[in-house]
Amino acid sequence: MSRNRLDHLPCSLARALDEAGDWWTFLIVRDLLRGINSFDGFQSSLGIASNILSRRLVKLCDDGILSKRKDASDGRRMRYALTPKGEALAPSLIALMQWGDEWISGRGREPVILADKRTGGQLEPIRIRADGADVPAGEIEFRRGPGLA
Amino acid sequence: MSRNRLDHLPCSLARALDEAGDWWTFLIVRDLLRGINSFDGFQSSLGIASNILSRRLVKLCDDGILSKRKDASDGRRMRYALTPKGEALAPSLIALMQWGDEWISGRGREPVILADKRTGGQLEPIRIRADGADVPAGEIEFRRGPGLA
Numbered sequence: 001m002s003r004n005r006l007d008h009l010p011c012s013l014a015r016a017l018d019e020a021g022d023w024w025t026f027l028i029v030r031d032l033l034r035g036i037n038s039f040d041g042f043q044s045s046l047g048i049a050s051n052i053l054s055r056r057l058v059k060l061c062d063d064g065i066l067s068k069r070k071d072a073s074d075g076r077r078m079r080y081a082l083t084p085k086g087e088a089l090a091p092s093l094i095a096l097m098q099w100g101d102e103w104i105s106g107r108g109r110e111p112v113i114l115a116d117k118r119t120g121g122q123l124e125p126i127r128i129r130a131d132g133a134d135v136p137a138g139e140i141e142f143r144r145g146p147g148l149a
Numbered sequence: 150m151s152r153n154r155l156d157h158l159p160c161s162l163a164r165a166l167d168e169a170g171d172w173w174t175f176l177i178v179r180d181l182l183r184g185i186n187s188f189d190g191f192q193s194s195l196g197i198a199s200n201i202l203s204r205r206l207v208k209l210c211d212d213g214i215l216s217k218r219k220d221a222s223d224g225r226r227m228r229y230a231l232t233p234k235g236e237a238l239a240p241s242l243i244a245l246m247q248w249g250d251e252w253i254s255g256r257g258r259e260p261v262i263l264a265d266k267r268t269g270g271q272l273e274p275i276r277i278r279a280d281g282a283d284v285p286a287g288e289i290e291f292r293r294g295p296g297l298a
Contacts, residue, residue: 011260012249013179013242014172019253020245023166030162034291064252082286085252090286091275092248093162095241096169100161103213103234104168109296111160117290121279126240130270137231137239141266142183147258 019063020089024048024056026096029065029082029089037079038071065089095126168212169238173197173205175245178214178231178238186228187220214238244275 020026024046031037031045043053057080060066065086071077094114101110114123128135169175173195180186180194192202206229209215214235220226243263250259263272277284 011176011179011246012254013175013246014249015253016245016249017172017175019249023163026166027160027163030160033286033289087286088248088252089245090289091277092241092244094277094289095244095275096165096238097160097162099237099241100163100165100168103237104164105161105296110294111296113292113294115290115292116279116282116284117288119280120290123284123289124278124280126244126275126277128240128243128275129273130265131268131273133265135265135272137182137236139266140182140239140243140272141264141269143262143264145259145262147254147260 022056024052025060025065026089026093028056028060029086029093030097032066032080032082032086033090033093037081038077042080060086091126094123098123098125171205173201174209174214175238175242177205177209178235178242179246181215181229181231181235182239182242186230187226191229209235240275243272247272247274 027046028042031042036042036045039053039057042048042057043050046053048056057066057068061068063085064083066080067083068078068080071079097112097114101107105111115121116123128137128140176195177191180191185191185194188202188206191197191206192199195202197205206215206217210217210229212234213232215229216232217227217229220228246261246263250256254260264270265272277286277289
C-alpha cells in the first residue's frame with residue numbers, strides 16, 4: 001500500500017492508520033499497557049524479529065508514541081513507556097480487542113478479561129455516544145470539518 | 150509479518166488485527182459508514198488498485214464483515230453493506246479517527262466532524278469506562294480469561 005497516498009487522504013483515520021504504521025504498533029502498545037516495557041519482553045511476547053522490533057521502536061519513539069530511558073539498575077538496558085499520545089491509543093485498542101472477543105474468540109472464550117485495577121470492575125463495552133446517549137453505527141453523520149481544504 | 154504467528158497469540162486484539170487484515174479494511178468500513186457502497190465509489194474514494202480492492206472486498210464478505218447484493222435498478226452492479234459484525238468495528242474506527250484528530254490533524258483542524266444524524270449532536274470522545282466511570286489507560290488490568298488455554 002502506498003503510504004503517501006494514505007497520508008494525503010483528508011481524513012484523520014487515514015492519517016492515524018498511516019502513523020500507527022502496522023499491527024505491531026497496537027501489539028506493542030498492548031504489551032506496555034500490561035506492564036511489559038523492555039526489548040526482550042516485547043520480543044518474547046510477540047515473537048517478532050529483532051530487526052523489525054528495533055525499527056518499530058525507533059519509529060514509535062520518533063512519532064512521540066513511546067519514550068525511552070535507561071533502566072535505573074542496569075544502564076545498558078532501555079525501558080519504554082507510553083507517552084500521553086501513546087496512551088491515547090488505548091480506546092481504539094480496547095475497542096478492537098472487544099470486537100475480537102465478541103466476533104472471533106466468542107463470548108465466554110475471551111483469552112483476557114480487562115478490568116479497572118483500582119476497583120476490579122470489568123471494563124464496559126466501548127460505545128459511540130453523543131449527548132450522553134448511544135449512537136448506532138448507521139446513524140453517524142460525516143460532516144465537513146474545519147481542516148478540509 | 151507472519152499471519153499465522155499473530156493468529157496464535159492468545160489475544161482477541163491479535164485475532165482482530167489478523168482478521169481486519171490491513172488498513173484498507175478500516176477505510177472501506179469508514180466509506181460504508183458515510184454512504185459509499187459500490188466498487189467504483191470505494192475506488193474513487195481510496196485511490197486503490199482494482200485488483201487489491203477486489204481481493205479485499207471478497208475477503209471482507211468471506212469474513213462476514215460485509216454483505217453484497219445486486220443493485221435493484223442495475224443488476225450488473227453490486228452494492229455492499231456492513232453486517233452487524235462490520236458495524237461493530239465502528240467504535241474502534243471512530244476512536245482511531247478521534248486519535249488522529251487530536252494528535253495528528255490537531256484540534257480545530259479536523260477534516261471531518263462526526264455527529265448523530267438524528268440529533269445533530271457531535272460525537273463525544275470515545276472513553277474507556279467501568280462501572281460508569283472513566284478508566285485511565287494506566288489503570289487497566291489484564292486478567293486471564295476463560296479462553297486462555
